């Protein structure tokens with residue numbers, strides 16, 4: 001589905017960074033460096049970005 005707006009653990013807003021993170025890591029940049037660049041430094045927030053799979057476009061037609 002869509003990335004949650006806030007980190008489940010600490011409540012920090014992380015949803016706003018997902019698009020840029022996805023584009024830049026897809027284009028071959030090191031995901032760790034992209035996250036440092038975006039200011040996502042806590043590991044609870046980083047796992048939200050790294051472990052997320054965007055399924056909203058796959059699931060949407062069946063609702």
Ligand SMILES: [Zn+2]
Pocket residue numbers: 007008009010011012042043044045046
């Ligand atoms: Zn967090």
